[in-house]
Amino acid sequence: MKVFVTGATGWIGSAAVDELLRAGHKVFGLARSDASAASLEAKGAIVLRGDLDDLDSLRRGATEADAVVHLANKHDWANPAESDRAERAAVETLAEALVGTDRPFMVANGMSGLVQGRSVLETDSSPAVGPDSARGGAENLALDYIGRGVRTIIIRFAPTVHGIGDWGFVNFLVNAARKQGVSGYIGDGSNTWSAVHRSDAAKLIRLGLEKAPAGSRLHAVGEEAITTRRIAEAIGHSLGIPVKSIAPEEAQSHFGFVGSFFKLSMTGSSEWTSELLAWKPAGPTLAEDITAGAYKDLGQ
Template sequence: MNIFLTGATGYIGSSVAVHLKNKGHAVYGLVRNPEKAAAVQALGIMPVVGTLDDVALLAQYAAQSDAVIHTADADHEQAVAVMLQALEGTGKTFIHTSGSSVVGDDALGATESPFIYDETTPFTPMDIRRARVALNERVLHAGRERGIRTVVIVPSMVYGQSLGLDVSSDQLPVVFRKSQEAGIGIYMGEGLNRWSNVHIADLVTLYQLALEQAPTGSYFFAENGEASYKELAGYVSEALGFGGATRSWPAGDALAELGDWARFALGSNSRVRALQARQLLGWQPAAAPVREWILSQKKQA
């Protein structure tokens, strides 16, 4: 299958691209920075130099591919609209990547939410995530009404070494960095907020299964366990040689340094269950749980 994948230099995108290439697919990867094209090509991915704003390029590669996997930007409405238009009426596959912060709250680390969401649970997103949820709905609607096989994959906190380029994930590297700077495991606020998590090796398998099997209009959370940020800080502290000791990073200080990203990425609760992926696709996560993986970084830290 010929696959056009956006975000080919990213953590999720390059990992998915390499996994699908290893499964025998031909992957054309959108590369924003021309200087990274050679590195992408070295992975066996055919680089397509351009950005999400290059609408003619997106339409061309979407139209000539058997499937499109969008991992570059969960909020880029124009790019998604262009690629859906190019695929309309073809029955081809469009997989859109979102993120489980869509169900997040504004706890600022102060509380553990009792709410756990599966793919069918109603929720009201924070204002900062309303547009993302609306875009997810437009993708799903296209699967029902526009002759496209659409899928939305919603990863939780992703961890593990990249399977593609040497790039890091999003949330845990910040915990590692701030903990290293402070000489103690760091969590935001009280650290009581909990996030579900998934290993990158299990996540790429979910993309493969979705590509091969998912019915149109499918929506899949991706998770295989959960932990509070205080627990994660303890694991990181052990990995860094700080004996598991932890300390609060006041929420106001975190927001001042990292902006609203800290609000939804470090301070919120995002507790989800990947029931549909397991039941509809037979997805069986098998990689190391988050605590085991963090502690395995002791030698590298």
């Protein structure tokens, strides 16, 4: 297949491009800078210049491809409404270009906020509906196109997709620990996060494009529930600093913005996903990555 990938040089997208190319697929990657374009060309991918606001480029990429993987997102924490608007516009543009083709259209989403008090299941629908909801309601918008001849597949990622070079949540926790001189967890540290290694997430993207039926909600989860205390202990071991509890009211000042996420349980199950696609995560665990030093030199 010729696969059009948005976010093709991002943390997950760059690994997905490598996985798709290794499997013999052709990749058409969206690039907004010269450096991104050069990175894709060096791998043997085809470059399409543009960004999420360039709807003509998105339309062209989807029209010329046999499959689309939409991973890009503005992630504008200072202006989430703009991120949500851009996400909805991008998904709508890509989906409209695929109407009547029965081509696979994979759309990324997260797991936080989907359900309360338990792990998110693949059967759980997203409560985000409409342009004013989280991510512009893009998951449900994309699924609406199934009836119009689009093989929509949703892929939900664990809150941490880890590995060497990860600049996500765990990196911010490591930076906070380095700054404070202690690796903290909130309260008794019993809140839990799911995690998946970047290589396993990339493999799931490929398998989903190749095999998943329309309407599938795939969960990129390698470990369902790691306690936040265990994450803090791994960070403390990696940096050689003490580990201690942080009072909930001090979380924001100690951790920065990531404290609002670290005090939550954000978990999901991938049991159905694994059975459907014979997907077996094989990468290092989150604790193994941290203690091996995957985050030790980032941010210094």
